[in-house]
Amino acid sequence: MSEVFHRRYPTYDVLDKWDSPSWNGQTRTVVKQRLEQVPPRRFLTETEWEILAAICDRLIPQPDRGDRPVPIVPFIDEKLHENQGDGYRYDGLPAMREAWRQGIHAIEEEARARWSGGFRELPHNQQDAVLRAIQHGDIRSPAWEGLPAGRFFSSLLLHAVVSVYYAHPAAWNEIGFGGPASPRGYVRLGFDRRDPWEAEERHEQ
Amino acid sequence: MNNSPRAANGRAPDVFRPGGWIPMRCHDDEDEVDFAIVGTGAGGGTLACKLAEAGFSVVAFDAGPFWRPLEDFASDEYHQQKLYWLGERITGGDDPVQLGSNNSGRSVGGSTVHFQMVSLRFGPDRFKARSRLGYAVDWPIEPEEMWHYYDLTEDALKIAGPVSYPWGPPRRRYPYRQHELNAAGLVLARGCEALGIKWAATPIATLSAPRGKSPPCVYRGFCKFGCSTNAKQSALITWIPWAIKAGAEIRDLAMVGRIEVGRDGKVTALHYHRQGEWRRQRAKNIVVAGYAIETPRLLLNSACPQFPDGLANSSGMVGKFFMVQSNHAVYGTFDEEIRWYKAPPSLAITEHWNYTQTGKDFPGGYAYMSQGPLPIEWADTVTGQRGLWGIELRHEMAKYNHQAGLKIVGEVLPQEKNRVELTDETDDLGLPIPRIVFAYGEEDRKLYQHAVRFMSAALEAAGGKDLWSAEDTAHLGGTCRMGTDPANSVTNADGRCWDIANLWICDGSLFPTVAGVNPSLTIQALAWRIADRIRDLARRGEL
Numbered sequence: 001m002s003e004v005f006h007r008r009y010p011t012y013d014v015l016d017k018w019d020s021p022s023w024n025g026q027t028r029t030v031v032k033q034r035l036e037q038v039p040p041r042r043f044l045t046e047t048e049w050e051i052l053a054a055i056c057d058r059l060i061p062q063p064d065r066g067d068r069p070v071p072i073v074p075f076i077d078e079k080l081h082e083n084q085g086d087g088y089r090y091d092g093l094p095a096m097r098e099a100w101r102q103g104i105h106a107i108e109e110e111a112r113a114r115w116s117g118g119f120r121e122l123p124h125n126q127q128d129a130v131l132r133a134i135q136h137g138d139i140r141s142p143a144w145e146g147l148p149a150g151r152f153f154s155s156l157l158l159h160a161v162v163s164v165y166y167a168h169p170a171a172w173n174e175i176g177f178g179g180p181a182s183p184r185g186y187v188r189l190g191f192d193r194r195d196p197w198e199a200e201e202r203h204e205q
Numbered sequence: 206m207n208n209s210p211r212a213a214n215g216r217a218p219d220v221f222r223p224g225g226w227i228p229m230r231c232h233d234d235e236d237e238v239d240f241a242i243v244g245t246g247a248g249g250g251t252l253a254c255k256l257a258e259a260g261f262s263v264v265a266f267d268a269g270p271f272w273r274p275l276e277d278f279a280s281d282e283y284h285q286q287k288l289y290w291l292g293e294r295i296t297g298g299d300d301p302v303q304l305g306s307n308n309s310g311r312s313v314g315g316s317t318v319h320f321q322m323v324s325l326r327f328g329p330d331r332f333k334a335r336s337r338l339g340y341a342v343d344w345p346i347e348p349e350e351m352w353h354y355y356d357l358t359e360d361a362l363k364i365a366g367p368v369s370y371p372w373g374p375p376r377r378r379y380p381y382r383q384h385e386l387n388a389a390g391l392v393l394a395r396g397c398e399a400l401g402i403k404w405a406a407t408p409i410a411t412l413s414a415p416r417g418k419s420p421p422c423v424y425r426g427f428c429k430f431g432c433s434t435n436a437k438q439s440a441l442i443t444w445i446p447w448a449i450k451a452g453a454e455i456r457d458l459a460m461v462g463r464i465e466v467g468r469d470g471k472v473t474a475l476h477y478h479r480q481g482e483w484r485r486q487r488a489k490n491i492v493v494a495g496y497a498i499e500t501p502r503l504l505l506n507s508a509c510p511q512f513p514d515g516l517a518n519s520s521g522m523v524g525k526f527f528m529v530q531s532n533h534a535v536y537g538t539f540d541e542e543i544r545w546y547k548a549p550p551s552l553a554i555t556e557h558w559n560y561t562q563t564g565k566d567f568p569g570g571y572a573y574m575s576q577g578p579l580p581i582e583w584a585d586t587v588t589g590q591r592g593l594w595g596i597e598l599r600h601e602m603a604k605y606n607h608q609a610g611l612k613i614v615g616e617v618l619p620q621e622k623n624r625v626e627l628t629d630e631t632d633d634l635g636l637p638i639p640r641i642v643f644a645y646g647e648e649d650r651k652l653y654q655h656a657v658r659f660m661s662a663a664l665e666a667a668g669g670k671d672l673w674s675a676e677d678t679a680h681l682g683g684t685c686r687m688g689t690d691p692a693n694s695v696t697n698a699d700g701r702c703w704d705i706a707n708l709w710i711c712d713g714s715l716f717p718t719v720a721g722v723n724p725s726l727t728i729q730a731l732a733w734r735i736a737d738r739i740r741d742l743a744r745r746g747e748l
Contacts, residue, residue, distance in 0.1 A: 003595075004596075023280070024280070027280045029279070034283075058594075059595065060594070061596050086304075087289055087293075087294065088293070088295070088304035088305055091296065091640065095293075154592070158594055162584035163283065167581060171580065175580060175602050175603050177579070178426075178544070178547065179280070180279075181280055181427065182427070183423065184423065186424045186425065186426070186547040187424070189424060191543070192542045193542075194544070199606075201606065
């Protein structure tokens with residue numbers, strides 16, 4: 001199975017605006033930290049980290065970025081290390097840290113229950129089949145006991161993964177998002193109107 | 206900065222100057238202040254200002270920090286999660302409500318620091334839903350009186366809106382001119398015109414022209430993540446500095462955990478946690494303004510031998526009749542570039558279904574508005590609603606600049622079984638955390654199904670393709686409803702608790718019904734009215 005991602009905004013890099021009136025000091029500080037100080041592993045075990053990395057590679061495949069993918073696992077580990085949740089948890093779900101530990105373990109066990117090996121050893125199509133089954137609550141492993149699989153997948157796992165990925169300037173570039181915009185903001189607001197400092201879309205022939 | 210209060214020792218942050226300060230009158234814990242207020246958002250912030258202006262001594266507490274937007278707010282969705290109430294809560298029931306970023310703030314200024322600024326009035330009849338429209342309950346206040354306070358509040362906040370608003374009884378023009386529409390708003394307009402209903406520029410609490418130290422909006426689009434322009438007329442840059450100027454004290458990073466009751470059954474003091482220790486502030490009156498979860502939580506957590514079921518709870522209604530608003534949406538893809546990240550997210554609106562009674566099969570009302578989610582929020586919607594992930598998700602997300610959507614603020618009817626209650630779990634301060642139990646009723650489902658059908662037709666008529674719908678909720682209400690009968694309400698029309706004469710409530714938890722409009726303007730108008738009532742009662746010696 002080949003996975004290809006074509007960029008719609010090939011000439012756009014939101015970081016080109018770094019020194020422009022679209023970026024202010026506090027935004028530069030926050031984004032610089034995200035780009036340059038990727039958090040170290042502090043909460044997950046080495047094995048949990050590796051399994052989660054394999055999961056993230058399927059939830060957000062980055063075939064276009066070679067060996068420089070947007071880091072996702074480090075920021076999830078940071079959130080777990082700081083024990084900073086989203087302000088709520090669903091009735092029947094364990095506390096956030098326990099849910100993640102159990103969830104990662106259960107995904108590994110679900111892979112073993114369905115195929116010949118752990119999640120990391122499976123080919124992409126089998127990894128995807130495992131994740132899709134979990135997403136729909138179709139589970140076989142007893143490792144899910146006390147953790148609703150579908151709820152874990154959507155409200156914790158996938159939610160956290162996309163929150164980290166779409167916080168990265170590389171993700172802003174690929175969707176053509178204007179990115180930071182203070183103090184300058186925008187002027188042209190109507191249909192098909194674009195300020196010179198916004199992404200230019202490539203129009204297919 | 207998260208651990209050291211800024212408002213202390215005779216000064217408070219100047220929200221208009223990086224690193225700046227303004228003088229602030231401060232009280233000792235032992236001073237018996239006239240009013241101690243818990244919460245500084247739309248309810249508490251407005252009330253603190255108006256009570257201070259009336260000459261009362263006031264201390265208002267907030268669990269969150271006191272920001273200076275110009276130096277503290279980054280243009281970044283991820284970082285700005287610091288504005289939300291992220292303490293642990295359990296959400297349950299048949300239709301569990303997403304909390305956190307969806308409906309609560311933890312800052313001086315409360316949720317108004319990250320609200321979308323939509324500033325609507327309840328239609329007059331909605332205050333009398335039972336007697337005029339035959340559903341739910343009436344508010345214990347006359348519509349004319351609330352509309353008077355809407356006039357005052359809109360003027361105080363310089364709401365930008367149309368010269369002539371198409372719905373409701375005749376009213377004067379909005380104080381500031383309406384904003385230019387973005388493409389996302391023009392999509393709404395197209396749809397309404399195609400289906401033959403009215404639309405308007407949304408009345409909105411961000412400036413369309415300069416005002417004092419606030420410049421007009423620059424259409425940066427990060428409204429839900431804090432306004433670093435200071436154009437947004439949040440409580441943080443309006444009521445709070447006005448309150449301080451009038452002599453009120455604000456205490457930031459001060460979490461109130463318990464209200465103390467004296468032998469005479471009146472409240473005497475607040476216990477609050479600040480800078481690592483529990484402290485006790487004496488007060489002649491206490492006002493709880495923590496919104497529809499923290500307000501009942503504090504009353505229930507303050508149970509004592511005299512009031513074993515919690516304060517002000519002889520009716521058993523504290524925590525009951527919890528409401529949200531349905532927030533269902535329809536999205537589609539357009540040939541044109543929309544670029545919906547620009548400008549405030551909801552610049553165009555129709556209130557058609559708040560003001561017509563024909564063509565609908567449900568009693569409540571709804572408004573719907575144009576949308577402008579930023580990337581993380583949009584990814585969360587796409588994954589949460591459609592379950593997309595993998596390369597398919599990245600491709601879908603790449604259509605971002607061609608998306609537009611319509612989203613309702615829909616009336617959810619009050620049901621006693623929807624509630625806020627305490628659990629056995631405690632937070633870092635040892636305070637029991639709340640569980641929120643919610644399920645839609647039959648009428649609520651009819652409303653949002655109607656809305657999804659109608660908006661789908663409108664979006665398609667506007668040129669949208671590949672339509673899909675999403676469910677969500679927004680805002681909170683109820684849990685300490687006001688009323689006319691102590692047997693089935695917590696306070697009277699003045700927010701004064703039936704059971705304890707010097708305990709008051711002033712926030713959205715008072716709402717008997719939520720109508721189909723965003724609540725912030727109504728909370729502020731109600732707070733202004735409560736302040737005037739308190740001033741009048743004091744003059745008559747009835748406090």
